[in-house]
Amino acid sequence: MVSIVFAGVGGQGVVTVANIVGRAAxxxxxxxxxxxxxxxxxxxxxxxxxxxxxxxxxxxxxxYTADALVGFEELETLHNISKLKSDGLILLNRRRIHPVTLxxxxxxxxxxxxxxxxxxxxxxxxxxxxxxxELGNKRAANTIMVGALFATGLLGLREESITGAIKRSLxxxxxxxxxxxxxxxxxLSLLEAPGIS
Amino acid sequence: MRDGxxxxxxxxxxxxxxxxxxPEGKMEFLLGNEAVARGIYEAGVSVASTYPGTPSSEIGDVxxxxxxxxxxxxxxxxxxxxxxxxxxxxSSGGLRSFVFMKHVGLNVAMDSFVSLAGSxxxxxxxxxxxxxxxxxxxxxxxxxxxxxxxxxxxxxxxSSPQELKDFVVEAFELSEEIGHPVLIRSVTRVSxxxxxxxxGELRNKNEWNYKKDPSFVLIPENAYKAQAEISKRIExxxxxxxxxxxxxxxxxxxxxxxxSGSAYxxxxxxxxxxxxxxxxxxxxxxxxxxxDTILREIKNAERVIFVEEGGPFIEExxxxxxxxxxxxxxxxxxxxxxxxxxYEMDVNRTMEFLSKIYGLPYETKEKPLDLAQRPPxxxxxxxxxxxxxxxxxxxxxxxxxxxxxxxxxxCYTLGYYxxxxxGDFCFSMGSSxxxxxxxxxxxxxxxxxxxxxxxxxxxxxxxxxxAYHNNHNFLLVVMDNSxxxxxxxxxxxxxxxxxxRVDIERVVRGIGIENVFTIDPYDLKTSLDTFKxxxxxEGLSVIISKRDCALNADRNRSxxxxxxxxxxxxxxxxxxxxxxNFACAALYVEDGIVNIDPELCDGCSVCSDPLVCxxxxxxxxx
Numbered sequence: 001m002v003s004i005v006f007a008g009v010g011g012q013g014v015v016t017v018a019n020i021v022g023r024a025a026x027x028x029x030x031x032x033x034x035x036x037x038x039x040x041x042x043x044x045x046x047x048x049x050x051x052x053x054x055x056x057x058x059x060x061x062x063x064y065t066a067d068a069l070v071g072f073e074e075l076e077t078l079h080n081i082s083k084l085k086s087d088g089l090i091l092l093n094r095r096r097i098h099p100v101t102l103x104x105x106x107x108x109x110x111x112x113x114x115x116x117x118x119x120x121x122x123x124x125x126x127x128x129x130x131x132x133x134e135l136g137n138k139r140a141a142n143t144i145m146v147g148a149l150f151a152t153g154l155l156g157l158r159e160e161s162i163t164g165a166i167k168r169s170l171x172x173x174x175x176x177x178x179x180x181x182x183x184x185x186x187x188l189s190l191l192e193a194p195g196i197s
Numbered sequence: 198m199r200d201g202x203x204x205x206x207x208x209x210x211x212x213x214x215x216x217x218x219x220p221e222g223k224m225e226f227l228l229g230n231e232a233v234a235r236g237i238y239e240a241g242v243s244v245a246s247t248y249p250g251t252p253s254s255e256i257g258d259v260x261x262x263x264x265x266x267x268x269x270x271x272x273x274x275x276x277x278x279x280x281x282x283x284x285x286x287x288s289s290g291g292l293r294s295f296v297f298m299k300h301v302g303l304n305v306a307m308d309s310f311v312s313l314a315g316s317x318x319x320x321x322x323x324x325x326x327x328x329x330x331x332x333x334x335x336x337x338x339x340x341x342x343x344x345x346x347x348x349x350x351x352x353x354x355x356s357s358p359q360e361l362k363d364f365v366v367e368a369f370e371l372s373e374e375i376g377h378p379v380l381i382r383s384v385t386r387v388s389x390x391x392x393x394x395x396x397g398e399l400r401n402k403n404e405w406n407y408k409k410d411p412s413f414v415l416i417p418e419n420a421y422k423a424q425a426e427i428s429k430r431i432e433x434x435x436x437x438x439x440x441x442x443x444x445x446x447x448x449x450x451x452x453x454x455x456x457s458g459s460a461y462x463x464x465x466x467x468x469x470x471x472x473x474x475x476x477x478x479x480x481x482x483x484x485x486x487x488x489d490t491i492l493r494e495i496k497n498a499e500r501v502i503f504v505e506e507g508g509p510f511i512e513e514x515x516x517x518x519x520x521x522x523x524x525x526x527x528x529x530x531x532x533x534x535x536x537x538x539x540y541e542m543d544v545n546r547t548m549e550f551l552s553k554i555y556g557l558p559y560e561t562k563e564k565p566l567d568l569a570q571r572p573p574x575x576x577x578x579x580x581x582x583x584x585x586x587x588x589x590x591x592x593x594x595x596x597x598x599x600x601x602x603x604x605x606x607x608c609y610t611l612g613y614y615x616x617x618x619x620g621d622f623c624f625s626m627g628s629s630x631x632x633x634x635x636x637x638x639x640x641x642x643x644x645x646x647x648x649x650x651x652x653x654x655x656x657x658x659x660x661x662x663x664a665y666h667n668n669h670n671f672l673l674v675v676m677d678n679s680x681x682x683x684x685x686x687x688x689x690x691x692x693x694x695x696x697x698r699v700d701i702e703r704v705v706r707g708i709g710i711e712n713v714f715t716i717d718p719y720d721l722k723t724s725l726d727t728f729k730x731x732x733x734x735e736g737l738s739v740i741i742s743k744r745d746c747a748l749n750a751d752r753n754r755s756x757x758x759x760x761x762x763x764x765x766x767x768x769x770x771x772x773x774x775x776x777x778n779f780a781c782a783a784l785y786v787e788d789g790i791v792n793i794d795p796e797l798c799d800g801c802s803v804c805s806d807p808l809v810c811x812x813x814x815x816x817x818x819x
Contacts, residue, residue, distance in 0.1 A: 009571070011797075019226075019391070026226040026393050034391040037333070042608070042682070042748060043576040044782040044797065057357075057462040059390045062470070062544040064562065075568060082564050097794065098785035099571040103776045104616060106786050110569050117566060129796075138796065139756075 001054030002154055003061045007080040008072030009097045011043040013142035016169060017070070018049040020146055024157050024165035025053045035059035044097070048080050053155070068154050070145055072128075073097050074114050081117065090121050091148050091189070093128040093141065124148070124193045131184050140181035147185020152193075214263050221398040229388040230255035232358040233325065236365030237295045238267045240321070241400040244287035245271045246280035248655060249684040250299030251334040252385040253327035257297070258685060268402060273687055276626070276655045277302035281309050281324065288322040288378075290407035293369055297325035300341045301625065305656070311348040313378050315423035316413045317430060320403050321373035323365065324350070327383045330459075330506045330541035334683075336606070336625065338539065340507030345380035345484055349427050351434045352484035353381045353443060354458040358392045364481065366397065367442050377430040382483075384506055386459045386541060435485050443481025446494065450474040452555070453498035455491070455515065457483055460506045460542045467547035473555050475502070486514050495524055502554055503530030506542055529554045573611055577783040578747035578799025581609045581676050583718035585617040586779050588645065588674065590808070591728030600643040601636045605629040605657075607649035608683045609676040616780050619647065627656030630664060630673060637669040643732070644671035650701060651681040651689040658704065665708050665737055672731050673739045675701055678746040686749055705739050712738035719744055719801065721808040747799055759800040761818045764791050768814035779809045793818075 004021070008014040018034055025032045030053050038047040050061045061083050069084045071077025071092045084090065096109050126148045132141035143166065149155065150162055166178050216225045217235045227235065233256045237245060245264065247257045257273060264271035274280035277298045284294035296306075303310060303326045310324065326344075329335040345352035351371065355364040361383060368379040411419050412426075452475040456464060461479050468475055478494055480486065495501055495515070503512035509531035516528065529535035536550050545561070552559030575582045592600055603622035604610055613620030622632045629646040636644045648657050653675055661673070681687040690699040705713050712734050716724045724742070731738040751759075769791055776784050776791060781804055783797035793804075795818060805815040 022391060023226045026224060029224070031393055032226065032391075035386060035389060045573045046571045056466065057464075058466050058544050059386065059392070059462070060543040062466065062548075075571065078566060078568055079571075081566065082562075097797070099569055100574045100780055100782050100784075101572055101615070102569055103785045104780055106773060106776070106789070107569075108787050109785075113566075113568060 001056075002156060003050070003052045003066045004068045004070060004149070004154070005061060005066045005080050005083045006049040006051070006070045006072070007076040008047055009076060010038060010045045010047050012072045013139065014047050014049055014072055017142045017146050018051050020162065020165045020169050021149070021155065022051055023168060024161040025155075027161045027164060028157060031055055033059035044100075046076055046079065048076070050083070068149065068152065070149055072142070072145065075099070075110065078114055078117055081121070084121065087122070089152060089154070090118070090123040091145065091152070092118070092123055092125050093145060094125055095129050124189060126185065126188050126192065128185070131188065132181060135177060135181055135184065137177045140177050143178040143181035144185035144188065147182040148189035150182070151186040151189035217259065217263055218266060219396055221396055223396045224393050225396060226391060227358055227394040228255055228391045229358040229361050229383065231259055232362040232394045233297070233365055233388075234259040234263070235394070235396060236362040237269065239362070239397050239399055240366045240369040241293055241402040242269055242295045242369070243292040243320070243402050244284060245269055245295040245297070246274045246283040247297045248274055248277045248280055248302060249681050249687040250302045251684055252329055252388045253297050253299050253325065253383070254684040254687065256325070257687060261687070275690060277306040278309055281306040281313070284322060285309065285313055285316070285318070288318040288320045289316075289410070289413050290319065290405050291403050292320040292405060293373070293403055294320060294322050295325065297327075299335065300326050300328040300339055301335060301337065302326070303341050303344055305626065307344065310344070310350070312415050314348045314350050314427050315415055315420055317376045317423075317426060318372060318378050319376070319406075321369035322378045323368045323372060323381055324378060325381045325383065327385070327388045328507060329385050331385070333385055336623070338507070340510060341380070342382050342483055342510045343508060345382070346510075349431055351377060351379045351431070351482065353379055354481055354483050355381065355383060355387055356458055356461045356479070357387065358390055358394050360481070361387060362394055362397070364443065371434065371439050375430050375433040377434065382458065384459045384541070386462070431485055434482070435487070440482060440487040440490065444487055444490070445479040445481070446477065446490070448474065448476040450476045451499035452476065452502065453478060453494055453500070454502045454504055455480065455511060456504040457481070457511060458506055460504045463542050463544045463547040464504060466544045467551055470544070471548055471552055471555065471557050471559065473551065473557060480511055483511050484514070486511065486518070488518055491515055492518060492522055492524065495519060495526055498526060500527040500529065502535070502551070503528070504536060504542070504547065505531070508538075572614060574782045575608065575611050576747050576799070577781055577797050578750070578801035579608070580678055580718045580742065580744035580747065581612065582779065582781060583721065583803045584674065584676060584724070584742040585612045585619055586809070587718065587721055587724040587728055588619060589617060589778070591725055591732055592645070595729060595732050597643045597732065600645050601640070603629040603632040603636070603644070603646040605648040605652045607652055607676070609647055609649055612647060616778050619645070626652050627660055630657050630660035633671040633673065634660070634664045634667065634669045637664070637671050645674065646671060647674050647676055649682075650675060650677040650679060650691060653701060654690045654699070661705070662708055665710050668736070670736055673737070675739065675741045677701055677741050677743040678749070679743075680746045680749055682746045682748065686746065701741050705741070710737055710739055712736065713741070714739070715741040715743055717744055718742045719803055721803065721806045725808065747801065751799070761793070761795045761798040761800055762802065762805060762815050763793050763795070763818040765814045765816050766790065768812050770812045770814070772812070774811070775804050775809055775815070779804055
């Protein structure tokens with residue numbers, strides 16, 4: 001039984017990632033529930049996806065019970081922090097996407113508040129966007145996060161289930177870069193937090 | 198695959214395509230709405246139609262791609278009423294038919310929906326409505342079970358993607374056996390949940406077997422007879438066979454919880470966390486209700502708790518039943534304030550009210566943070582942003598400080614927000630134009646209203662005919678991005694091959710309106726001049742602001758083709774016009790400096806126009 005929240009901004013591939021995890025669990029005959037929340041905006045709006053593997057009826061994770069929070073964007077990670085249990089893990093892609101309201105008020109990104117809050121939790125930083133660029137495809141950042149999450153062992157799923165799900169979720173011309181991204185993500189996770197799994 | 202639809206990546210749609218056609222017994226990871234599409238395939242449906250609306254849209258996205266392979270004739274209709282009539286006609290000849298929509302879409306179809314109860318059906322017919330408690334993407338959270346009961350149409354409520362599929366199949370059996378339509382009421386957290394769904398067997402399709410039947414001609418003489426028939430058919434739906442198909446009872450406890458739909462999903466976990474017990478009666482058919490079983494259960498219980506999403510729909514029916522049978526217990530529900538009346542449920546909310554009813558401790562933790570929010574925004578490159586920008590500029594240059602600006606349902610409703618503030622009236626599809634006539638009758642203030650292309654076709658045209666005929670005076674802007682963008686990019690009547698393309702300008706001119714202008718909003722200079730000209734003219738004017746949805750444009754080009762822009766800091770004068778008035782989501786300010794996020798920039802180039810940046814500081818990134 002595991003509950004995970006994925007949070008980010010529309011356009012970051014958050015739903016694709018959650019789908020990969022869900023599909024991998026279904027391949028192992030596990031029960032999965034997944035639900036997403038997003039506003040009216042297509043791109044640039046907040047998005048969060050909650051996924052639960054195990055015998056649940058509620059797709060929505062009760063507050064303070066999620067095992068992990070996978071953050072694709074800093075502010076949106078913080079917006080979902082009340083889902084995380086007290087000893088839950090945050091996997092954080094260090095990416096800042098400025099809300100337009102702050103921009104219009106000529107205000108910067110709320111860095112200090114975010115750092116202050118993050119200090120209260122156990123956080124593993126994953127430089128997914130940077131690493132994806134190095135791999136030559138910035139759109140693979142989300143698969144790097146899948147690798148990082150897998151390496152924590154929290155999912156309780158086999159590696160071949162995930163790689164199989166990546167293949168079934170993406171068209172063949174994207175397989176190589178995403179499988180590579182997945183394995184980079186695993187490495188990053190173990191490098192940042194060696195004792196994690 | 199036909200073109201014209203663009204929901205998600207091609208790969209994803211291809212995958213859904215295949216998984217829905219898999220044989221019986223396969224387990225697939227399906228979105229609730231995808232399970233619905235599989236359900237109608239299993240049920241042997243021949244004809245289906247819809248108008249897209251969240252949270253029901255994905256059913257149409259899937260059918261658009263796979264309906265041919267499923268042997269289903271499917272089409273997007275201009276509105277929900279047309280869609281319902283398409284399905285009713287197919288059913289009158291013995292085919293199984295399906296029509297689906299978001300909850301408020303049923304309001305549009307209501308006139309024929311009520312008649313459908315009177316005519317009854319030949320081939321099984323199911324109407325599917327996805328309600329939106331908490332209004333994630335809607336103007337209200339109306340509970341459409343009431344509309345089913347109002348029309349006297351059977352109401353079925355699934356709780357999960359698996360049940361969505363199974364209940365669709367069962368609903369068709371029921372419908373065809375009793376000759377009456379069935380309404381399936383889903384909600385956001387059923388239609389938009391993804392879960393394991395086990396596929397079932399495929400039933401053969403019905404043959405077309407049309408015979409003229411006066412039941413379908415609801416003139417007073419026939420309608421009079423129909424009233425008695427409706428009651429007979431509803432009575433048939435109460436049979437034990439159907440109730441046991443849709444309803445479930447389990448648990449041993451003097452506390453009876455009567456629940457349905459999505460609200461059911463949170464109860465077991467809430468009870469477990471509270472260490473409380475209950476006997477659960479999960480109602481799948483909530484109109485007509487299973488009176489005998491419910492009464493028996495209530496007689497055996499000490500207290501009875503009603504947990505529903507939406508109004509006290511089952512609660513009202515059960516309490517009437519108890520009053521008629523002189524049964525009195527401790528009742529807890531929405532009607533006496535024990536259960537909250539609005540918004541969707543979850544485990545935490547369920548624990549909150551159950552703990553009070555049970556007299557158990559439950560601590561609600563305070564949400565710790567008050568961080569900057571991220572309100573919805575138009576996408577980078579969205580042509581609506583450019584339209585709103587020039588509209589504001591033209592109004593300002595013409596000294597119109599406070600226009601009345603009715604708007605409509607679509608992405609462009611975001612014009613309501615800062616910095617555009619062009620959205621003063623928004624009720625329902627097409628309401629921008631009707632209300633513009635009302636403002637024009639009531640005041641001499643300048644009225645400028647906004648409607649999208651799909652909404653224009655859906656219900657804007659009759660209102661525009663009325664406005665022209667009655668000599669009204671306003672400027673209508675049709676925000677034409679040639680797609681139904683907000684629901685995921687479904688086609689519109691403007692979509693061409695294999696469809697017949699309908700041209701908005703020709704429709705508008707066909708009405709007789711003469712002040713009609715078509716602009717490309719990316720061309721700010723010409724657009725500005727056109728807006729000023731239209732504002733200067735008396736009577737009814739229409740501007741068609743035409744440019745493809747930025748998301749659609751992106752899907753038709755490779756990312757390498759995008760030329761991203763940047764701010765040349767040597768030239769930037771820090772006037773902040775771009776961030777304050779154009780306000781693209783890709784622009785941001787850090788330490789007083791304006792930057793463009795290269796990941797978000799869509800390369801539309803509009804911000805580099807001298808009408809946005811008079812210092813020419815925004816240029817193509819090297």
